[in-house]
Amino acid sequence: MTSSSQPPEPAHADRVFRSPFGIAGGVLLLALGAWIGGDALVRGDGRTPWNALAVLLIVVPLIVAFTLRPAVYANDDRLRIRNPFRNILLPWAAVADVRAGYSSEVLTRDGKKYQLWSIPVSLRQRKRAARKQTQRAQDDPHGRTSVHVDVTDAARLAPADRAVADLRELGERCASRPEAQGEAQIRWAYEIIGPAVAGVVVLVVLLATG
Template identity: 35%
Template sequence: MGDALMARSAEGVTTHYSTSSRVLAIAWIVVAVLLLLDLVLRGQDRTAWIAGAVLVFSVAAVYATWLRPRVVSTERGIRMVNPLRETFVPWAAVQWVDVVDVLRVHTPERVYRSWPLRETKRARVRENMRRESGYLDHDDDRDPTTMRPVDLVARELRRDAERYRARPLRGPIREIDEEGPAALGAEDRPQTMVPVEVIVVLGVPLVLFVAVLFIA
């Protein structure tokens, strides 16, 4: 995965994701669709059915690992969407946000790691590890033009945490449009779940593949 990151903002919501991963995902989905059309037009035997099932499952896997993952900053907390699970961390539980090999959100209970927002430069990862070990001080006042993309995201999330903790929204979360399903009912503690979307997106192609093996 590349380190080019993109942020899409709406009122009170900012979505961070890997641009390069999404480009690769869309490119593969287009290729897979073209291959599937070719199989439909020319393939009639068992091998063609199996190849088609594999292509369908590959599209589902690419969607789950490259297209779906993102980190969303909302008015109520941070939504961390990873390939198989997603976590909602209310602002009250956010102690710190930093980067080692990936962006991490620290809470009193544990540290949550983000799949899509990662540092791909090895020298930078080693420097981050030395900083985490106490050998380097964290400098939050650097010139943004000199900062790595994922470091900019971490700094923005730290500032969001400070801003929203100063005027918190109280009560359990009832709306999940931006916060996601893991936020439902959350108050001050993080919640993690496997969304129904993931079960359907990966489960249906897997069932299709198994069925093709036995029927075709």
């Protein structure tokens, strides 16, 4: 009879929350930067290629940080947030609430707050969802009009509000799991910060010696 020392797997695989518009915008900006910067690197004279290289070292990591990088990963054990410059790992027991106002954010039981960059709040989408909910509430098989509208439920039909509601429900359901206990873990995204800082240093040197 054999036994396994591996920890139990979460009941479900990670659910991933990302912004399709952010990803699309990031790809377009990177393509534009590659076109302009690549032309300067190949055809530029004198210090132009070095200046272009320094600018690309600064700009490319920032584009990636704010468009392609943000993501939220959630399973039964924890919430993992990948923001532009930080990685935040939160066991569900450490999460007090997940909410969406003008931005999506998670509150921890020790009073800290972290934004969810990959779940942007769109007031336009929220208003559109509210209008649709109002129209549904007013529909009546007998031709009558209902005057009662639950604005909170209507707002949750917007994509960001649905995502936040799903995360809140998952956290409330899984916070008592033994695997969901622990403290928050924060790590800086040095893979983004390092190249950007290097680009700033190179650009400063080039300007100072020019």
